[in-house]
Amino acid sequence: MPDLPARELECLLVLAEELHFGRTAQRLRVSQSRVSQLVAALERKIGTQLVERTSRRVALTESGAxxxxxxxxxxxxxxxLVDGARQEAGRAAPIRIGFQGLAYETITWTLARFTQENPGVALSLRELPLxxxxxxxxxGDIDAAVALLPVREPGLSVGFAFPPAPRMLAVSHGHPLARTERIDAEALADVDLVSVxxxxxWYWRDxxxxxxxxxxKQIAGTARVATLQEGMTLAATGRYAMLTCRPVAERNQRADxxxxxxxxxxxxxxMALIWRSARRPAQLTKLAAxxxxxPDITEPTWQRT
Incomplete structure (x- = not known):
C-alpha cells in the first residue's frame, strides 16, 4: 500500500481555499517555497497538473478542482476519525479503586505520584462499607480494593500487603481500661465490643x-455499625469499645x-491492595510497585509501646 501523502493533501486543500501561496504558508506555518514543493510533489504522484500559478493569480486546473x-x-x-479516536483515548475507562476505612498518607502520596507518572490514566475512588x-x-464495580486482610475469596489476589500494624482498642477517657497502656486480648471478654x-x-469478621x-472466652457485641466513625462515636460514649489498628488510631485522635x-x-x-486475579488492568501492577x-510511614509518632 503506497504512503498516504497527508501533508501534500492538506497543503492543496488549504491552497484551494486561499488561492494564495503566502496565506497558505502562514496557515501551515511553513515557507512559500515549501508550499510549492508540496504541491509539486503531489502533482508528480498523481501524474497531472493541479495548480496554475502566474505572477498575478493562483488557480486550480480543471483536474485540480x-x-x-x-x-x-x-x-x-x-x-x-483521528480526532474522535484521540478523544476516546482521553476518556479511557478509569482505574476504579475502593478504600475501606481510612486512606492514609502512604496511599494518598502513592496515588498522587501515580497520576503524575501516568497522566493518561484517570483514577476513580470510592469508600467501601466497613x-x-x-x-x-x-x-466488578471496582478494579482494586485497599482493604483489611485476610482475603480467601476465590478469584481475588493480594497485589501488595502493607506492613502489619499493632491492634488498638478505642475506649472513652472514662472507661476503666483507659488508665492502662496495654491489655491482653483476654481482657476483651469484659467489654462490649462494637461489631459491624x-x-x-466470617473468617474476616472473626x-x-x-x-x-x-x-x-465470649466477647459481647451488642452494637453494630456501618462505618468507622460510627464505631468511634459509640466508643466515645463510654459503654462500648472498638477494636482497630495503630495507623487508624494515630489519625483519629479525639479529645473523647x-x-x-x-x-x-x-x-x-x-491492609492490602487486593485485585481480581483474572481481570486486572496493567496499571494496577504499576500502582503496586x-x-x-x-518508605514505611505506618509506624506511629505517638504511643510507641
Missing part, C-alpha cells in the same frame, strides 16, 4: 470483630477517646 472536490470530504472524515470489604470487587453490619465473610478471645494497645492475638492488623517503593 475535480480532485479537490473528491478528496475534501474523505480528508475531512479522516480528520474527524462490613463489606470485597463485595464491590467481586461484583454487612456481608463480610479477625477484626471477634466473638471470642484467643482462649475461647483513648487508644490502648492490645496484645495476645495470633496476627496483627494488616509504587506502594512497595515508598
Amino acid at each position: 475535480e480532485f479537490v472536490d473528491r478528496v475534501r470530504p474523505a480528508y475531512t472524515r479522516l480528520i474527524e 462490613g463489606d470489604p470485597f463485595g464491590a470487587l467481586l461484583a 453490619d454487612g456481608p463480610a465473610p 479477625v477484626h470483630f471477634p466473638r471470642f478471645t484467643p482462649l475461647g 477517646l483513648r487508644y490502648v494497645r492490645v496484645t495476645g492475638f495470633d496476627e496483627e492488623s494488616r 509504587l506502594l512497595g517503593a515508598l
Whole structure:
C-alpha cells in the first residue's frame, strides 16, 4: 500500500481555499517555497497538473478542482476519525479503586505520584462499607480494593500487603481500661465490643470483630455499625469499645477517646491492595510497585509501646 501523502493533501486543500501561496504558508506555518514543493510533489504522484500559478493569480486546473472536490470530504472524515479516536483515548475507562476505612498518607502520596507518572490514566475512588470489604470487587464495580486482610475469596489476589500494624482498642477517657497502656486480648471478654453490619465473610469478621478471645472466652457485641466513625462515636460514649489498628488510631485522635494497645492475638492488623486475579488492568501492577517503593510511614509518632 503506497504512503498516504497527508501533508501534500492538506497543503492543496488549504491552497484551494486561499488561492494564495503566502496565506497558505502562514496557515501551515511553513515557507512559500515549501508550499510549492508540496504541491509539486503531489502533482508528480498523481501524474497531472493541479495548480496554475502566474505572477498575478493562483488557480486550480480543471483536474485540480475535480480532485479537490473528491478528496475534501474523505480528508475531512479522516480528520474527524483521528480526532474522535484521540478523544476516546482521553476518556479511557478509569482505574476504579475502593478504600475501606481510612486512606492514609502512604496511599494518598502513592496515588498522587501515580497520576503524575501516568497522566493518561484517570483514577476513580470510592469508600467501601466497613462490613463489606470485597463485595464491590467481586461484583466488578471496582478494579482494586485497599482493604483489611485476610482475603480467601476465590478469584481475588493480594497485589501488595502493607506492613502489619499493632491492634488498638478505642475506649472513652472514662472507661476503666483507659488508665492502662496495654491489655491482653483476654481482657476483651469484659467489654462490649462494637461489631459491624454487612456481608463480610466470617473468617474476616472473626479477625477484626471477634466473638471470642484467643482462649475461647465470649466477647459481647451488642452494637453494630456501618462505618468507622460510627464505631468511634459509640466508643466515645463510654459503654462500648472498638477494636482497630495503630495507623487508624494515630489519625483519629479525639479529645473523647483513648487508644490502648492490645496484645495476645495470633496476627496483627494488616491492609492490602487486593485485585481480581483474572481481570486486572496493567496499571494496577504499576500502582503496586509504587506502594512497595515508598518508605514505611505506618509506624506511629505517638504511643510507641
